[in-house]
Amino acid sequence: MDPEGFQSPIESTSAHPIIEPGYTLGTVTDKISSIVLGRGTSKGWLFGFAIAFSLLMLLNFTVGYLLVKGVGIWGINIPVGWGFAIVNFVWWIGIGHAGTLISAILLLLRQQWRTSINRFAEAMTLFAVACAGMFPLLHMGRPWLFFWLMPYPNPMWLWPQFRSPLVWDVFAVSTYATVSLLFWFVGLVPDLATLRDRAQNRAAKIIYGILAMGWRGSAVHWSRYETASILLAGLATPLVVSVHTVVSFDFSVAQVAGWHTTIFPPYFVAGAIYSGFAMVMTLAIPIRKFYNLEDFITMRHLGNMAKVMLATGLIVAYGYMMETFMAFYSGNPFDRFLIINRMISGPYRYFYWMLIACNIVIPQIMWSRKVRNNVAILFVVSLIVNVGMWLERFVIVVISLHRDFLPSSWGMYYPTRWDWATYVGTIGLFLTLLFLFIRFLPVISIYEMRSLVEETDEEKPKK
Amino acid sequence: MQIFHHSTNTISRVSIYGAAFILALLGGVLYAIELSPIYTRVNEAREQPVPFSHKHHAGELGIDCRYCHTTVEKSSFAGIPPTQTCMTCHSQIWTKAPMLEPVRASYRDDKSIAWTRVNALPDFVYFDHSIHISKGVGCTTCHGQVAEMPLTWKANTLYMDWCLECHRDPAKYVRPKSEVFDPGYVTPANQLELGARLVKEYKIHSLTNCSTCHR
Numbered sequence: 173m174d175p176e177g178f179q180s181p182i183e184s185t186s187a188h189p190i191i192e193p194g195y196t197l198g199t200v201t202d203k204i205s206s207i208v209l210g211r212g213t214s215k216g217w218l219f220g221f222a223i224a225f226s227l228l229m230l231l232n233f234t235v236g237y238l239l240v241k242g243v244g245i246w247g248i249n250i251p252v253g254w255g256f257a258i259v260n261f262v263w264w265i266g267i268g269h270a271g272t273l274i275s276a277i278l279l280l281l282r283q284q285w286r287t288s289i290n291r292f293a294e295a296m297t298l299f300a301v302a303c304a305g306m307f308p309l310l311h312m313g314r315p316w317l318f319f320w321l322m323p324y325p326n327p328m329w330l331w332p333q334f335r336s337p338l339v340w341d342v343f344a345v346s347t348y349a350t351v352s353l354l355f356w357f358v359g360l361v362p363d364l365a366t367l368r369d370r371a372q373n374r375a376a377k378i379i380y381g382i383l384a385m386g387w388r389g390s391a392v393h394w395s396r397y398e399t400a401s402i403l404l405a406g407l408a409t410p411l412v413v414s415v416h417t418v419v420s421f422d423f424s425v426a427q428v429a430g431w432h433t434t435i436f437p438p439y440f441v442a443g444a445i446y447s448g449f450a451m452v453m454t455l456a457i458p459i460r461k462f463y464n465l466e467d468f469i470t471m472r473h474l475g476n477m478a479k480v481m482l483a484t485g486l487i488v489a490y491g492y493m494m495e496t497f498m499a500f501y502s503g504n505p506f507d508r509f510l511i512i513n514r515m516i517s518g519p520y521r522y523f524y525w526m527l528i529a530c531n532i533v534i535p536q537i538m539w540s541r542k543v544r545n546n547v548a549i550l551f552v553v554s555l556i557v558n559v560g561m562w563l564e565r566f567v568i569v570v571i572s573l574h575r576d577f578l579p580s581s582w583g584m585y586y587p588t589r590w591d592w593a594t595y596v597g598t599i600g601l602f603l604t605l606l607f608l609f610i611r612f613l614p615v616i617s618i619y620e621m622r623s624l625v626e627e628t629d630e631e632k633p634k635k
Numbered sequence: 636m637q638i639f640h641h642s643t644n645t646i647s648r649v650s651i652y653g654a655a656f657i658l659a660l661l662g663g664v665l666y667a668i669e670l671s672p673i674y675t676r677v678n679e680a681r682e683q684p685v686p687f688s689h690k691h692h693a694g695e696l697g698i699d700c701r702y703c704h705t706t707v708e709k710s711s712f713a714g715i716p717p718t719q720t721c722m723t724c725h726s727q728i729w730t731k732a733p734m735l736e737p738v739r740a741s742y743r744d745d746k747s748i749a750w751t752r753v754n755a756l757p758d759f760v761y762f763d764h765s766i767h768i769s770k771g772v773g774c775t776t777c778h779g780q781v782a783e784m785p786l787t788w789k790a791n792t793l794y795m796d797w798c799l800e801c802h803r804d805p806a807k808y809v810r811p812k813s814e815v816f817d818p819g820y821v822t823p824a825n826q827l828e829l830g831a832r833l834v835k836e837y838k839i840h841s842l843t844n845c846s847t848c849h850r
Binding site for chain 2: 325328329330374378381382385386
C-alpha cells in the first residue's frame with residue numbers, strides 16, 4: 173500500500189504497536205478470513221442478529237403505517253415542523269463522516285493506523301448514510317415522489333428550487349452515498365478474491381467470484397488498483413467537509429434564531445467527525461472482543477481515536493461558546509432570547525445541559541492516559557458522546573423552533589411512539605446490515621494488513 | 636476446477652458498461668410512455684352513453700358553444716348541459732330516433748346522462764374557464780378542432796408543460812375576443828405581432844407563479 177513506508181517519529185516511540193508482533197502474511201490472512209469462512213454462524217451472532225432484525229421489522233411496520241397515515245402520526249406540528257426525522261437525519265449522516273475521514277484523508281496522509289479500522293468504518297459510513305437518507309424522504313409526506321428532487325426532463329417543466337439548501341442536500345447526500353459505496357467496494361475487491369480462493373463450498377465460490385470481478389492479483393491489477401484507490405480517496409476527501417457543511421446550510425440559511433449562524437458549517441463538520449469516531453469506537457470495541465482481534469485493533473487505535481475525539485470535541489465546544497457569545501455580542505433580541513430560553517428558562521433546558529455534560533464535560537476524562545488504556549471506560553464514553561451528539565441536534569432543531577418570533581406561535585414538541593419506533597427501527601437497520609457485513613465480508617482489510625506486516629517487519633532488525 | 640468460463644470477463648465488462656445505457660434507455664422508455672397517447676389518451680375518441688357529435692352540432696349546424704356550455708364566461712366550470720337543453724330541439728326533431736332513446740329516458744325519468752369526462756384536470760390544479768375566455772383564449776386553443784370531432788377526444792395532454800407553454804408566452808396563442816367562440820378560427824400569419832398587441836390591450840400577465848394554479 174505504501175511504498176515509501178513513511179513513519180512518523182511519534183508512531184515508532186509509542187507504547188502500543190499498530191499490529192502485535194509475531195504475524196506473518198499467512199497468519200494475518202488466516203485470522204481475518206476465518207471469521208467469514210471458518211467460524212460458521214455462531215450462536216452469539218445469531219442472537220445479536222435476531223435482535224437487530226426484529227428492530228428492522230419494527231422499522232418496516234412503522235414506515236408502512238406512516239405511508240398509510242402520513243406524517244401526522246409523528247409529533248411534528250407548527251411551530252416545530254422538523255422533529256425527530258431531521259434530528260435523526262443529521263445524527264446518522266454525521267456518524268458516517270468518520271468512515272470517510274479514516275478511509276480518505278488518513279489514506280492520503282499515509283496514517284498506517286487507519287488500516288485495521290478503515291474497512292468497517294467505511295461499512296459504518298455506508299449503513300449510516302442508508303439510515304440517514306430515509307428520514308428526509310419519509311418526512312416529505314409523499315416519499316414515492318422523491319424523484320421530484322432530481323432535475324430530470326418531465327412534463328411539468330419543473331426543476332428543483334436550486335436556491336434551496338434542501339436541494340443541495342439531495343446532491344450532497346447522494347454523491348456521498350455513491351462515492352462511499354464505490355470506495356468501499358473497490359477496497360473489498362482483492363479481499364473478495366482471497367475469500368473466493370479460500371471458500372470451500374460452491375455457492376460461496378460463485379458469489380465471491382462474481383463480486384471479485386475477475387481479480388487475479390497481477391501486477392497490472394495492483395497498479396490500476398492503486399491508482400483507482402488514490403483517485404477515489406481524492407474524490408472522497410472534499411466530501412468529508414462538504415456533506416455536513418451542506419447539511420448545516422439547511423439550518424444556517426434560514427432566518428430562525430439559533431440556526432442563522434455562520435459558525436454552523438465548521439462546527440457541524442467537527443461534530444460529525446466527533447460522533448463518527450465515537451460510533452467507530454462503539455463498534456470496534458465489541459468486534460475486537462468477540463472476534464479476538466485485539467492484535468489487529470490495538471490500544472494504539474483506540475488511543476488515537478480517543479485523541480481525535482478530544483480534538484473534535486473541543487472544536488464543538490468552541491462552537492457552543494461562540495453561539496452563546498454571538499447571541500449577546502450581536503445585540504439581536506431574538507438570538508439573546510433563544511440562548512436564555514435554551515440555557516436557563518426554557519422547557520427544554522435540561523436537554524441542553526445534558527448535551528453539555530455528554531459532549532463537553534465527560535469526554536475530557538480521555539486526557540488521562542489511564543482512561544485511554546481502559547477499554548471499558550472508552551466504550552462508555554463513546555456511547556455518551558453518541559447520545560450527546562444526538563442531543564445536540566435535538567437542541568438545534570427543537571429548541572430553535574418551539575419559540576417562534578411571535579409568542580402566539582409558541583408551542584411544544586412531544587415525540588410520539590411512532591417517532592421513537594422509527595428512530596429505534598433505523599438503529600435496527602444499521603445493526604442488521606452490520607451483522608450481515610461481519611458475517612459475510614472481511615471486517616478488516618486483509619491485503620492492507622498483509623502489507624502492514626511486511627512494512628513493520630522491514631523496520632525491525634532481522635531475528 | 637474452473638467455475639467461471641473465460642467468456643465471463645466479456646459478459647461482465649459489457650454488463651457494467653451496458654448498465655448505464657440500459658438504465659438511460661429504461662428512463663427514456665418510461666418518459667416516452669408518459670408522453671404517449673397510451674397514457675395521456677390524447678386523440679382517443681371516447682365512448683359515450685349517447686354518441687353525441689360535436690362535429691354535427693357545432694360544425695355542421697353551427698350552434699354556438701355557449702348554447703350548451705352556458706357558464707363558460709362566468710364560472711370556472713364551462714358546464715355540462717342538462718337533458719332539458721338537448722330536448723329544446725329533440726322534443727321536436729328526431730323524436731323517434733332510436734339513437735336518442737337514452738336522452739328521452741333521461742328526460743322521462745329525470746335522471747342525468749352519465750357522460751364520460753374527456754378533459755379533466757387533477758384536483759390540485761385551480762383552473763378557471765371564465766378568465767381564459769375573457770382574455771382572448773379561444774375554445775379550440777385548448778380543446779382542438781371540436782367542430783370536427785364525431786366523438787369527442789382530448790386534443791392536448793393537459794400536462795403542466797403544456798399549460799406553461801402559453802402562460803410563459805401568451806402572445807403565441809391569444810386571439811381577438813370576438814373570435815374566441817369561433818370553432819373554425821385560423822391562426823393568422825401575423826399571430827406574434829397580433830398576439831403581442833392583444834396581450835398589451837387585454838392586460839394579460841404571464842402568470843407562472845406556482846400559486847396561480849396550485850392554491
